[in-house]
Amino acid sequence: MAIAVADRIERLNTASARRVIDPDVxxxxxxHVGEGxxxxxxxxxxxxxxxxxxxxxxRIISREEIASITEAGVRFEAVLTAGFxxxxxxxxxxxxxxxxxxxxEIGEESRHSRLFVRLFEQLDSxxxxxxxxxxxxxxxxxxxRRIISLPSLLYTLVLxxxxxxxxxxxxASEHPETDPFLRAVNKYxxxxxxxxxxxxxxxxxxxxxxxxxxxxxxxxxxxxWVIQGMFETIVxxxxxxxxxxxxxxxxxxxxxxxxxxxxxxxxxxxxxxxLVEAGIFAPGKINKRWQKLCGVxxxxxxxxxxxxA
Numbered sequence: 328m329a330i331a332v333a334d335r336i337e338r339l340n341t342a343s344a345r346r347v348i349d350p351d352v353x354x355x356x357x358x359h360v361g362e363g364x365x366x367x368x369x370x371x372x373x374x375x376x377x378x379x380x381x382x383x384x385x386r387i388i389s390r391e392e393i394a395s396i397t398e399a400g401v402r403f404e405a406v407l408t409a410g411f412x413x414x415x416x417x418x419x420x421x422x423x424x425x426x427x428x429x430x431x432e433i434g435e436e437s438r439h440s441r442l443f444v445r446l447f448e449q450l451d452s453x454x455x456x457x458x459x460x461x462x463x464x465x466x467x468x469x470x471x472r473r474i475i476s477l478p479s480l481l482y483t484l485v486l487x488x489x490x491x492x493x494x495x496x497x498x499a500s501e502h503p504e505t506d507p508f509l510r511a512v513n514k515y516x517x518x519x520x521x522x523x524x525x526x527x528x529x530x531x532x533x534x535x536x537x538x539x540x541x542x543x544x545x546x547x548x549x550x551x552w553v554i555q556g557m558f559e560t561i562v563x564x565x566x567x568x569x570x571x572x573x574x575x576x577x578x579x580x581x582x583x584x585x586x587x588x589x590x591x592x593x594x595x596x597x598x599x600x601x602l603v604e605a606g607i608f609a610p611g612k613i614n615k616r617w618q619k620l621c622g623v624x625x626x627x628x629x630x631x632x633x634x635x636a
Contacts, residue, residue: 332529332530336530339522344431359449360509365509366392370495374586376581378572395562397447399560401440404440410475414426428526435523452569477542480542484557486527486597489520489524490597493524532604548614551616551619552616554595554620555591558595588622589622592629596621599613599627600627613626
């Protein structure tokens with residue numbers, strides 16, 4: 328098994344070395360978003376609320392949603408980099424192809440983040456994140472340190488943190504009404520993140536074999552809570568306040584719509600599938616927390632979607 332994993336990772340190393348895309352040079356990625364609405368109506372998070380919004384409100388929401396997602400992406404990729412750097416520092420041999428790929432991934436995540444920062448600056452976001460604050464930030468720092476110290480939990484969250492934006496970017500990049508520059512950014516990011524997902528899926532089984540009891544409890548019981556929080560806060564309440572809507576009330580309503588719940592289920596089911604394939608859950612024994620998060624039964628089969636409120 329270890330040899331097969333090493334071979335897969337060597338192929339990923341080769342692919343990463345052959346195609347290095349610099350977003351500060353690539354013509355499709357050196358552009359600028361337009362001044363109007365960046366996403367079609369059906370891809371806005373408020374699509375399921377049947378609100379009577381003006382064209383200006385939809386323009387603002389589209390731009391603030393992208394800004395919120397982009398900033399969250401920069402911060403999440405920083406957490407990944409910290410976790411990967413710790414693994415490299417503690418590794419047995421720097422010649423291991425796994426370590427070489429971690430170095431590739433850190434470089435790629437850095438390039439992504441540079442592009443995201445440039446995109447964020449272009450959006451000129453006015454929204455303030457009400458979730459951020461002294462207590463929340465302190466808890467986030469402590470949680471981050473704990474996560475990067477538990478490899479099984481880190482790689483589970485790597486999968487979630489890649490799958491959630493990947494689904495959004497897939498839908499946005501394939502829709503003809505998405506802003507052209509934003510579509511190019513999404514396509515570029517998905518291209519490289521596909522390799523990152525393959526790496527995490529390949530490594531998870533062998534990481535799980537070495538997992539401590541604390542890691543196993545964290546992945547099975549704690550991770551669903553973290554992942555749902557990641558999903559719900561990737562677009563924060565301040566986005567709606569910036570468009571003249573009640574921020575917290577709209578945010579809560581958005582996350583309760585059948586459309587948003589279905590999106591969450593679709594985004595996170597691949598994560599659960601990877602956990603089952605890694606032996607973290609035996610077939611037919613998925614616990615209630617993961618079932619609720621992904622909208623599945625104990626065997627991982629999708630349940631009927633909730634009706635509109």
